[in-house]
Amino acid sequence: MTPFRYEKPADTAGAVEISRRAPAARYLAGGTNLVDLMRETIERPETLVDVSHLSGEIRDIDGGGLRIGAGVKNTAVAAHRSVRERYPLLTQAILSGASAQIRNMASVGGNIMQRTRCLYFYDDASRCNKREPGAGCDALQGFTRNHAILGGSASCVATHPSDMCVALAALDASVQLEGPRGARRSLNLTDLHRLPGNTPEIETGLQPGELITAVELHPNRFANRCSYRKVRDRASFAFALVSVAAALDLADDGSIREARLALGGVAHKPWRARTAEALLAGKQPAETQFRQAADAELSAARPLPHNAFKIELVKRVIVSSFVALAQRKEASA
Amino acid sequence: MTPANPAMRRFGTIGQPVSRLDGPLKVAGAARFAAEVRPERLAYAAIVPAAVAKGHVIAIDAADARATRGVIAIMTHENAPRMGRPPRFIEDPDGTAFDSSPVMQDNRVRWNGQAVAVVIAENQDIAEHAASLVRVSYSPEAAKLSFQALLLSARRPASILGQPTEVNAGGDAEQALASARFTVDEIYTTPRYNHNAIELHALTAVWEAEDRLTLHDSTQMLALTVSTLARVLDLPKDHIRVLSPFVGGGFGGKGFFSHTLLAIAAAKLAGRPVRLVLSREGVFRLIGGRANSRQRVALGARSDGTLTALIHTGATGVMTGTIFPEQFTFPARHLYAADSLHLDQAIVELDIPANIAMRAPGESIGSFALESALDELAAKLDLDPVELRRRNEPQKDPTDGRAFSTRNIVEAYRRGAERFGWSNRNPAPGTQRDGEWSIGQGVATAYYPYYRFPGSAARIRITADGRAVVQAAAHEMGMGTATVQSQHAAQLLGLPLDRVTFEYGDTALPPSALAGGSTQTASIAGAVIAAHERLVEELLRLAGNDSPLAGAGPKEVETRNGGLFRKGDQEIGESYETILRRAGRDHAECEAVGTPPAEMMNYSMLSLGAQFCEVRVNDITGEVRVARWLGSFDTGRILNPKTAASQFRGGIIMGIGMALTEETLFDERSGRIMNPSLAEYHLPVHLDVPQIDVIWTDIPDPQSPAGVHGIGEIGITGCAGAIANAIYNATGTRIRELPITPDKVLAFTSQPYGQSRPLSS
Numbered sequence A: 001m002t003p004f005r006y007e008k009p010a011d012t013a014g015a016v017e018i019s020r021r022a023p024a025a026r027y028l029a030g031g032t033n034l035v036d037l038m039r040e041t042i043e044r045p046e047t048l049v050d051v052s053h054l055s056g057e058i059r060d061i062d063g064g065g066l067r068i069g070a071g072v073k074n075t076a077v078a079a080h081r082s083v084r085e086r087y088p089l090l091t092q093a094i095l096s097g098a099s100a101q102i103r104n105m106a107s108v109g110g111n112i113m114q115r116t117r118c119l120y121f122y123d124d125a126s127r128c129n130k131r132e133p134g135a136g137c138d139a140l141q142g143f144t145r146n147h148a149i150l151g152g153s154a155s156c157v158a159t160h161p162s163d164m165c166v167a168l169a170a171l172d173a174s175v176q177l178e179g180p181r182g183a184r185r186s187l188n189l190t191d192l193h194r195l196p197g198n199t200p201e202i203e204t205g206l207q208p209g210e211l212i213t214a215v216e217l218h219p220n221r222f223a224n225r226c227s228y229r230k231v232r233d234r235a236s237f238a239f240a241l242v243s244v245a246a247a248l249d250l251a252d253d254g255s256i257r258e259a260r261l262a263l264g265g266v267a268h269k270p271w272r273a274r275t276a277e278a279l280l281a282g283k284q285p286a287e288t289q290f291r292q293a294a295d296a297e298l299s300a301a302r303p304l305p306h307n308a309f310k311i312e313l314v315k316r317v318i319v320s321s322f323v324a325l326a327q328r329k330e331a332s333a
Numbered sequence B: 001m002t003p004a005n006p007a008m009r010r011f012g013t014i015g016q017p018v019s020r021l022d023g024p025l026k027v028a029g030a031a032r033f034a035a036e037v038r039p040e041r042l043a044y045a046a047i048v049p050a051a052v053a054k055g056h057v058i059a060i061d062a063a064d065a066r067a068t069r070g071v072i073a074i075m076t077h078e079n080a081p082r083m084g085r086p087p088r089f090i091e092d093p094d095g096t097a098f099d100s101s102p103v104m105q106d107n108r109v110r111w112n113g114q115a116v117a118v119v120i121a122e123n124q125d126i127a128e129h130a131a132s133l134v135r136v137s138y139s140p141e142a143a144k145l146s147f148q149a150l151l152l153s154a155r156r157p158a159s160i161l162g163q164p165t166e167v168n169a170g171g172d173a174e175q176a177l178a179s180a181r182f183t184v185d186e187i188y189t190t191p192r193y194n195h196n197a198i199e200l201h202a203l204t205a206v207w208e209a210e211d212r213l214t215l216h217d218s219t220q221m222l223a224l225t226v227s228t229l230a231r232v233l234d235l236p237k238d239h240i241r242v243l244s245p246f247v248g249g250g251f252g253g254k255g256f257f258s259h260t261l262l263a264i265a266a267a268k269l270a271g272r273p274v275r276l277v278l279s280r281e282g283v284f285r286l287i288g289g290r291a292n293s294r295q296r297v298a299l300g301a302r303s304d305g306t307l308t309a310l311i312h313t314g315a316t317g318v319m320t321g322t323i324f325p326e327q328f329t330f331p332a333r334h335l336y337a338a339d340s341l342h343l344d345q346a347i348v349e350l351d352i353p354a355n356i357a358m359r360a361p362g363e364s365i366g367s368f369a370l371e372s373a374l375d376e377l378a379a380k381l382d383l384d385p386v387e388l389r390r391r392n393e394p395q396k397d398p399t400d401g402r403a404f405s406t407r408n409i410v411e412a413y414r415r416g417a418e419r420f421g422w423s424n425r426n427p428a429p430g431t432q433r434d435g436e437w438s439i440g441q442g443v444a445t446a447y448y449p450y451y452r453f454p455g456s457a458a459r460i461r462i463t464a465d466g467r468a469v470v471q472a473a474a475h476e477m478g479m480g481t482a483t484v485q486s487q488h489a490a491q492l493l494g495l496p497l498d499r500v501t502f503e504y505g506d507t508a509l510p511p512s513a514l515a516g517g518s519t520q521t522a523s524i525a526g527a528v529i530a531a532h533e534r535l536v537e538e539l540l541r542l543a544g545n546d547s548p549l550a551g552a553g554p555k556e557v558e559t560r561n562g563g564l565f566r567k568g569d570q571e572i573g574e575s576y577e578t579i580l581r582r583a584g585r586d587h588a589e590c591e592a593v594g595t596p597p598a599e600m601m602n603y604s605m606l607s608l609g610a611q612f613c614e615v616r617v618n619d620i621t622g623e624v625r626v627a628r629w630l631g632s633f634d635t636g637r638i639l640n641p642k643t644a645a646s647q648f649r650g651g652i653i654m655g656i657g658m659a660l661t662e663e664t665l666f667d668e669r670s671g672r673i674m675n676p677s678l679a680e681y682h683l684p685v686h687l688d689v690p691q692i693d694v695i696w697t698d699i700p701d702p703q704s705p706a707g708v709h710g711i712g713e714i715g716i717t718g719c720a721g722a723i724a725n726a727i728y729n730a731t732g733t734r735i736r737e738l739p740i741t742p743d744k745v746l747a748f749t750s751q752p753y754g755q756s757r758p759l760s761s
C-alpha cells in the first residue's frame, strides 16, 4: 500500500473542500473496496478523506419518499423498517450481496462507487484501459465469464458489481451530490454510471471532488410485487453472474400498469431494461409476454468467449421473476 | 486456565470423543504460530513476483524501494547468499522439495509469479510498499502454457510415486472393451486447484550464528526440511533446528517451497531475524496446487454388470521436469475386479509452478472420473449403482493379487445406504421435484491407500511422580495429532490422559516422518509402541530382585493402572512411582524407531468409503446445492470419533468445493493465475455445506499399528463423483467437467425457458 494522508472533516462541505484542494484525494467510507484496491496498489490516493461518519441518517421526505444518507451502512439500510415495508426490493438486493461482515462496513455511497471486479483490472501485470487509458484490455481475449453482454466496447467489457444499485435503478432512485462551494445537484441513479465507450476510466457522471450525500427513493406501488434474484457460483458471498430486479404494478383488470426491470452482472452499469418495460406496459401478464420482453431487451446482447450463457440465463430469471410476481397474491409482500 | 475436559481424568480413552487438547489454547489466541514469533531485531520481508512466465530478468530498478525509509535490504539473484539446489521429495531420501530449481541464484524466470526480489524492511507495511516500487524488466521467452495445445506431446513419467506408470492385467483391455456388451467410454476433465489453508505460509528465520539456523516454520515436513536445508545450505543437520508447534491447516501445502529459502537467505543477507508471511496472492503464486487433468475412463461390462474391461488413462499438466504426476489411476488399481485392466498416465510439461500434494492428490480427481463412469454404466445397465459396485468387489487386489489386510466396503455401503435412505431414491433421472428444483441422489466410492512411512521415532519418559512425557517431532495441523497420540500413549502406559504429555513440533525431538499421505497417526503410533516395548524392558530391569515382578520376562508383564503388572494377574505388580523410587531414579526413558512398514509389502491395504449425497438443481438457473451428505467409511480403528469426524467432514467440504465452486483461473497467454484471492477463488461457504453425517465400520486392521488407517485424505475422494452422479439423477444431465458451475448445467438445457408453459394463477 502506498503511504497516504488521512483527513477526517467535520462535515460534507469540509470533505468536498479538502478534496478540491488535494486532487489525488479519495473519499473513504467503509473501505471494503477502496482499501482492498490500495493494498493491490491499483488505487494510490495521496489523501484519504474519511466520510464514514457523515450523512448517516434515513428519513422520510416530503411527498412520501425516503432519503437515505450516503454514510448509512448497507446492513442498516436493509434492516430499516421503512425500507423493508416500502422498498423490499432494496432490502433483498442488499442482503444478497457480499457477506454480513462486509455489509456491516459498507456504505451506500461506497456501494454506488465501488469498482469493477474484472480480474485484469485487479492484476497490475495485466493491461487495462480503465487503469491506464490506452494500454489495451487483456480481458477481451481472457477470462470473460464475469464480463458484460450489454453495452460493452472495444475498450472495456467490465461489469459494475453492485447488487444494491440494480434495485436502486429499478426503483428510479436519485442520487444527491454536493460539489465545491456548496453546489448541490441530483442525478438519477441510472444516469450516474456510464457505459465504457472509449473512456472506461470515466465511470460515473460525478465531477472531480463531488460527494454523494444521499439517495432518494420516491413513492411507488411495487412493494407487493417486487423481487431481486441473483445467480452466482456459490450460495453466498459471490458476485452476481447475473441478477434481476423486477417489479410489477397490476391494474384492477389484472393488466400490467407498470413493470420495472433492472439487470446486474450484464453491463458496465446497472442495466435498466426500458425496452422490456415498454413492451410489458398495458399487457396482460403471460409467460410468453415476459419472454418476448426479455428477448427484446437482450437482442442487443453481444457475448464474449465465456459469457454467452448469461444471455439465456438472464432471460430465464427475468421470466421466472415476473411470472412469480404476477402470481403473487396482493397481500403477500 | 484450561476448562475441565472430563476425559482428562479417565483411563482408556481410545475410541472416546476426546476434545482437542489444543482447543482452549487456540480459542484463547495463546497458540503461537510461526508468524507470531518475535525475536529481537526482527525484520520483515515482502516478495516481488515475476510478471512473465519464462525468460530472464535483465534489470531490476530498486532505487525507489531502496530510498524508502525503513528498508533494510533488497535481495535479488545478484546479491542473494549462495545456496544449492534443493533435493526433491521421493527422488532423494533427504529431499522435500517438489521443485529442485535453484532459488534466487540466477536470473531465470521459470513461472509467472516466481519471486524475483525480496524487500526486507523494519515492518511489513514498509516492506510491501517498497516491493510495489521495485521495477523489473525481462527478456521474455516463449513459454509452454497451453495444456490442450501440448496434449499431443504428453509423455509418460518414469513412475507414479515409485509405482509403475502403466498397469496391464488380464489381457488386452481395449479389445475386451470393443467386444463388450455394455460400454462407457468418456473423457473427464478437472481444473487446477490451489491451496487455501486459513493460515498463510509463514516463517521466522533466525541465524543464531554464522552456521546455526533456527527456523520457525509452518510445515508438515519437519525432519525433511532439516535434511533438505542441510544440503542446500551445506550445514550439518544438527546445526539446523526447525520448530512448528502449530500449523493452521496443511492439506499437503505446508512444506518446503521457494519461500522457505527466501526467508532464510533474507535473514542471512540482512544479518537479522526475518519473518516472511506470504500474502494470499503470494500463496497462489509461489505454492503450487493440484494439477489439471484430462482423463479417459472406459468400462466394458456384461449384462450382469461384471466388468470385462477397465481402462483409465489420461494426462496432467505439470511443471517441466516434475516428479509428481498426480496418481489419478491409483483408485482403479485396487477398487474393482475387472477381467482386464489398462491404466496409464502421462504428463504435459508446462512453465508453471510445480504442482504439489493437495489432499488426496490424484485419488481425488481420479475417483471423480472413475466413479462417474461407473454411474454411467449403472444407468446403461439399469442397475443400482451400489449393487454394480458390489458385483465388482474383488477378492484380492486386482493389480498385484495380494490379499487385502481388511476390506469392508460392502458393509460400509450397506450401512450407508440404510442410514441415507438410498432405497427411497427413484433411479429414473429427473423424477424428483420441489418447485423449480430438481432433486437427485448420487453415490461414489471413496478410496485412499494405506501408507506408513519408515523411520519415525518416539521417546517415552516416565517420571517418579507417575507421569509420562511422549516425544516425537510430529506435526499438529489442527487434526488432533497431539490429542490422539496422547490418548494412544496413555492407553498403552495405563495412565489417565491428564498424566501424559505429548511433545511435538520440534526437530530437537526424535524425528518423525512427514505428515503426508495420511500416515502420521499410524507412523507415530508404531514408534510409540516400539518405545513402549523398550520401556517395559527398562522398567523390569529397574524393578530388580526386590520387586514382586522379579523373575518375570518382558513378555510376561504389561503396563496398566499406572504401573507394571504381571499379565493375567490383577494383583502382582507395582506402580511406576514405586519402581523408580526404589531404583533411586527420578525417571526412566526409552527411545525407539517404529518397526519397518512390512505390512505394506505383504498386503494390499486400503482405506475405503461410500459417499452418498443429495443435490438440488435449479431448473431456471442451473445452480446446484448439496442438500444432504452421508459418508460411510472403512478406515480401520477410529481412535477418537470427534477428531476423526472432523477429518472426514473437512475432506467432504473440500470435495464439495472441488466439485462445484473451486477453480484456479490460469491465463494461458501469460501463465498468470488471475483469481489469486478468496473473493474470486470460490471456496465453499457455510451456505454451500449441508449437514454432513459420517459413520464408520471401526473394524481394526490386524496388520497396522493400533489397527488404524490414515483418515486425513479419504474424505475428499469420491465427493465430486457422488455430486456429479446426483446431478445426473436429478436432471438426466451428465457433466464430466469440473467444477460444475451453473453455466455448465444450463448448457444442457435445450428448451428455452418461458415459451411453453401456460401461466396458471
Ligand SMILES: Cc1cc2nc3c(=O)[nH]c(=O)nc-3n(C[C@H](O)[C@H](O)[C@H](O)COP(=O)(O)OP(=O)(O)OC[C@H]3O[C@@H](n4cnc5c(N)ncnc54)[C@H](O)[C@@H]3O)c2cc1C
Binding pocket: A026, A027, A028, A029, A030, A031, A032, A033, A034, A035, A036, A051, A070, A071, A096, A097, A098, A099, A102, A105, A106, A107, A108, A109, A110, A111, A112, A113, A114, A115, A161, A162, A163, A164, A210, A211, A212, A213, A237, A238, A239, A240, B678, B679
Ligand atoms: C469479498 C467481497 C465480496 C463482495 N461481494 C459483493 C456482492 O456480492 N455484491 C455487492 O453488491 N457488493 C459486493 N462487495 C462490494 C461491497 O458492496 C463494496 O465493497 C462496498 O459496498 C463498498 O462500500 P464502502 O463503504 O466500503 O466503500 P469504500 O471502499 O470506502 O469506497 C469505495 C469507493 O467509493 C468512493 N466513495 C465512498 N463514499 C463516497 C461518497 N459518499 N461519495 C463519493 N464517493 C464515495 C470511494 O472513494 C471509493 O472509490 C463485495 C466486497 C468484497 C470485498
Ligand code: SF4
Binding pocket: A116, A118, A119, A120, A121, A127, A128, A129, A130, A131, A136, A137, A138, A139, A140, A155, A156, A157, A158, A200
Ligand atoms: S474489461 Fe475493462 S476493466 Fe477489465 S481489463 Fe479490460 S479495460 Fe480493464
